[in-house]
Amino acid sequence: MKVIQSVLISCIFLTMPAAYSQYAEDFDAGSTSYYEALCWDFSHADVNSSQPISGSRSIRTDKLNSNIGNITSPWVLLSGTGNLTFQHRIYNYNGSRTLKVYLISEANPDGELLLEYDYSNGTTQNETIPITQSGMYKFKWRFSGSGGSSRGQLDEISFPGTYAADPSNDCDPISINPDADGDGVPDSEDDYPSDQYRAYDNYYPATGQSTLAFEDLWPSAGDYDLNDLVVGYSFKIITNADDHVVDLKGTFVLRAAGAGLHNGFGFQLPDVDPASIISTTGYDIEPSSGYSIGSNGLETGQTNATVIVFDDFFRFLVPSGGGVGVNTSVGQTPIPFDTITITMVFINNGIPGSGGTVSLTALNISEFNPFVVAGMERGKEIHLPDFEPTDKADPQYFGIEDDDSNSATGKFYKTASNLPWALNIYEEFDYPLEEVSIIAAYLKFSDWVQSSGAQFPDWYQDNPGYRNAANIY
């Protein structure tokens, strides 16, 4: 055990910057809670600005009539030489008052007495105590006395060693955590402990799948059963220690299509330069579908990275006949869901795409821009409300029939009365039956909409009174 401790201490010595060779505190930087966050412990004492010994603040105990004021330092790694120095005094001196200073270790939590000082007046004392111990220690100051209103004060402490507590780990002694791949993320925190180029798995949504539900008759308003195309999705975003996206895996579950049109589906990553993507794999497009895909798997001619996930839903879930489309009508033979997984590589063996790195914050995956390509007509895109069309959208459809898009005001894919053609629901969504409006299926939907989202933000969940189950597929 001692050997391990010695190795640990040696490691810490090796990793401590020279600038931190001496730890000192004047208590002028913040309040009591600030120093508690730095692992100082105060019992019947605080960091106080009332008549400090020096600077703007000192430590001051409560009145020492029935209380004992204890102040304990964070862990300090002592070097074996040097002095502990500090200033102290009794404020409002009267009667018998004593200060004891202890050196505390894990082996001796009661501490070794370094100093016992009996006050005879209220003047400031400058103390210097030689310290010969080496290793992890704390120092404890104990003010005591009885009667009157005297308080102990302490300031300008300098330790013969380095600060060695970890405020993010219960203020335990700082330790060297193994980091096998040397990426700066300890193995215990690293989802890829042996891969220097990967550190974290990030998920959106946090668990399970979100759901995209589309109407496909745009620019005409539909029947609002929101089942013309239903796709579940989730993203796993792998980032490195610097918070840069390394890989993105998008999982798309093709669930239902209450449609007569053969619809495709894609998504755009707003503000991501296509040149930042090294490769994209997993999409499923027939060569005859007419899409133009570049060497990195993205659609060409787009300002922002755009992926066409599939070109025709009905190639994957083939209608069984009866009713409209797939998996939307009672009596239809249910068709098993199909899954398409898209993998996008942003950084390969530490080398990013020519467009540069993309941080997780810049990726902003919750704002990804999914869209339907209606009837396999490339220019006829249907997006979520107020999401911009891609460069391939045909402008002739905007502002006609029921569409009230206006690029000048940023209004897209909404009617004049602000109804959308698609919804993005954070969780798995049980969509309405064919030709049953969402209002008839989800009984709190109208309240949510008409309150601008203030009421029933969980309208899609299966809570009592929220659904008419007979109207849901």
Next chain:
Amino acid sequence: MRNIYFTLPWILIFSACFFLLCSCKKEFPNVDPNPIPENPLELEVSNTFDWKTTRDITLEVSGIAIPVSIRNTLQVKSPDELKVYLKNQLFMNEDYSLKFTIPAYESQVVITYGSIRKVIDVTSDILYFEYQSQ
């Protein structure tokens, strides 16, 4: 006797008015200021409603001056701590501005940084996290 002839009509008039007013009151319909339409096309939707089921949050993290370099993982989780909305490696002595997305119905989040754990009410789109206790 004369008094009776004089007061009786007035009593009848007052009684008639009373019943008339009561019945008139009953005729007023209960107007719902926010009626639920049967047709989705009749929904009254604000120009500013964004139709999102999620809420984008900015988390402002205040670093604390610490004599050593401490790096640990900050996580933002659901109140039951089953969903992780954000996971990021932060230096304790640096300030950060981080973004994450939560379901719109979430009213609290749990933020952890190593052994530090705080429950924060989602009262606005900007939340603040400090390592020290409040």
